[in-house]
Amino acid sequence: MAILCVYSPPSIRFDSAKLKYLIDNIPKPCIVMGDFNAHNVAFGCHSDNNRGRCLYNIIDEFDLCILNDGSPTTVPYPNRQASAIDLALVSSSIAHLCNWYVHDDSMGSYHLPTLLEINIQPSMYDRSPPDPEKYIYSRADWDEYYGISETCFSHLESINDSPINAYNHFIGILNDLRNKTIPKRKLGANTAIRKPVPWWNSKCSDCVAKSTNQH
Incomplete structure (x- = not known):
C-alpha cells in the first residue's frame, strides 16, 4: 500500500500530467490525500471549477473512490464560504475498509484536520524461525572473554582482504567468543515473540543488510 500526500497551491497551474504520473507509478492499493484547492460538487463544494473537473476525471480514470462525505474541510470566514x-481518495479495493471524518477543532488553522482509519491487519513478512537458544549475558565469563579476544584480535590487522571479508x-570472531564464554538457555515452545511492526518487510531487511555490508 502506498500513501501519496498532495498539496496543490491555488496560485500555480494544476499539473494534471504530473499527478497522473505519480498515481500511475505508486504501488496499489493506494491512498491519495491532501489539499488540492479543487472545487467540485462531488467533493462537497458549492460549485465546480476547471481544476475540480480535471481532478474528478483523474479520480475516475484511476478507479479511485472519494471518501469525503460532503463535510466542509475549511473554516468559513467573512465573505468566504x-x-x-x-x-x-483511495483505491476502490480498500474503500469499504476506510472511515473518513473531519475533526471539529481547527487548532487555529484555516483547514480542519481530516482523519482516515483503515480497518486492515498489518501484513506479515517472511521471517526465519526464532533462535531456539538465548544467551545469558549475566553469567558470561568476561575474564576468559578478554583473554581469548586478545589472541584472536591480535592478528586481525594483518589480514589483507576485502572490506567485506574482513x-x-x-x-565470526565475535560469535566464536560469545559461544565459548557465554552460556545459553533454550527458549520454550510458548515463548512470546514480538510481532513485527506493520511497515517492515523483506525489502527493509535487504536494505539494512546492504547498508551494513557497505559500512
Whole structure:
C-alpha cells in the first residue's frame, strides 16, 4: 500500500500530467490525500471549477473512490464560504475498509484536520524461525572473554582482504567468543515473540543488510 500526500497551491497551474504520473507509478492499493484547492460538487463544494473537473476525471480514470462525505474541510470566514478542498481518495479495493471524518477543532488553522482509519491487519513478512537458544549475558565469563579476544584480535590487522571479508571475519570472531564464554538457555515452545511492526518487510531487511555490508 502506498500513501501519496498532495498539496496543490491555488496560485500555480494544476499539473494534471504530473499527478497522473505519480498515481500511475505508486504501488496499489493506494491512498491519495491532501489539499488540492479543487472545487467540485462531488467533493462537497458549492460549485465546480476547471481544476475540480480535471481532478474528478483523474479520480475516475484511476478507479479511485472519494471518501469525503460532503463535510466542509475549511473554516468559513467573512465573505468566504467553507469548502471541501481537502480530499481523501483511495483505491476502490480498500474503500469499504476506510472511515473518513473531519475533526471539529481547527487548532487555529484555516483547514480542519481530516482523519482516515483503515480497518486492515498489518501484513506479515517472511521471517526465519526464532533462535531456539538465548544467551545469558549475566553469567558470561568476561575474564576468559578478554583473554581469548586478545589472541584472536591480535592478528586481525594483518589480514589483507576485502572490506567485506574482513568484516565477516571480525563478526565470526565475535560469535566464536560469545559461544565459548557465554552460556545459553533454550527458549520454550510458548515463548512470546514480538510481532513485527506493520511497515517492515523483506525489502527493509535487504536494505539494512546492504547498508551494513557497505559500512
